[in-house]
Amino acid sequence: MKPVETPPAIMKKPSGCMLLQASKTGVQAYVRETQPNLAQYPRPCVIDMRLPSWDMSPITVVVFMLNVAKRQQFTYQYWINAASMPGVRLLSKLSSERQMTVHFVTDHVERTLRTSNVVKHQARELLHKLSSKRSTCTEAELVEAQKRINTLYPTTWRMWQAMQHDGRG
Numbered sequence: 171m172k173p174v175e176t177p178p179a180i181m182k183k184p185s186g187c188m189l190l191q192a193s194k195t196g197v198q199a200y201v202r203e204t205q206p207n208l209a210q211y212p213r214p215c216v217i218d219m220r221l222p223s224w225d226m227s228p229i230t231v232v233v234f235m236l237n238v239a240k241r242q243q244f245t246y247q248y249w250i251n252a253a254s255m256p257g258v259r260l261l262s263k264l265s266s267e268r269q270m271t272v273h274f275v276t277d278h279v280e281r282t283l284r285t286s287n288v289v290k291h292q293a294r295e296l297l298h299k300l301s302s303k304r305s306t307c308t309e310a311e312l313v314e315a316q317k318r319i320n321t322l323y324p325t326t327w328r329m330w331q332a333m334q335h336d337g338r339g
Contacts, residue, residue, distance in 0.1 A: 174273055174279045174282060176200065176273070176275055176278060176279055177189060177191065177200060180200040180202050180275055181202075181275070181277075183202045184202065185202055185203055185204045185207065186202065186203075186246065187201075187202045187246070188200065188201050188202070188234075188236060188246035188247065188248045189202075189248065190234050190248040190250070190260060191260070192256075192259050192260045192262070192263035192264075195271075196263065196267045196269065196270055196271065197260070197263050197264055197267050197270040197271070197287065198270070198271050198272075198273065199234075199236060199248075199270060199271070199272045199273065200273045200275050201236070201238075201246055201272065201273070201274050201275065202275050202276075203274050203275065203276060203280070204276065205276055205280075207243070207244075208274055208276065208280055208281065210241075210243075211238060211239060211244070211274070211281070212239050215238055215239055215283055216238070216239055216240060217236065217237070217238055217272060217283060217285040218236075218237045218240070218288070219234065219235060219236050219237070219285075219287075219288055219289050220234075220235040220289065220330070220333050220334075221233075221234055221235070221264070221289035221292045221293060221296070222235070222329075222333045223252075223296055224315070224319060226315045226318070228307075229252075229253060229307040229311055229312065229315060230252050230253075230296075230299070230300060231249070231252075231312070231315045231316065231319060232249070232250040232252045232257070232261070232296065233247050233248065233249050233250065233319075233329070234247065234248045234250060234264075234289070235247050235248075235326070235329065235330055235333065236248075236272065237330055242327045245326045245327045245330045246326065247326045247329065249312070249316055251307055251309075251312050252296070252300055252307070253300075253306050253307035254307070258297070258300070261293050261296060261297050261300075262293075262297060264287065264289055264290065264293035265290055265291075265293035265294040265296075265297055266290070267287050267290065268286065268287055268290070269284050269285065269286055269287055270284070270285060270287045271283070271284055271285075272284075272285060
């Protein structure tokens, strides 16, 4: 397997953060972790994902969520600005790829897993909905919307559970 070039942006993040990128080879998720946490990951790992969205007129807020081994401490999120070109490209890749790659990173990529892209259809529906909206979203508007959502779901795990219960994402 070809060595993975780790994006510098994820190296600056603390443990528990995730970065999602569209690349020529598909969708890449980079999860920043610690060695002790990685040691707790089972082999094989079960990876699940969700793509909930909220229509908070005039913007639509989207978050990509990833859970490893159905464990609370291994639940990650990445907010997508669906009104920006990078966000639309990412959603477009998510809507077309059958699989995605998840990289677990400490000081370098420690473990890489391929998994089915179970949010493909949701991403496609979201792109369709967004194409009729044609709105823009400033970074400040996105941050404010994220704060409002975070008051409903103060932790990533609470959001994960709520999305499962509500059948969203």
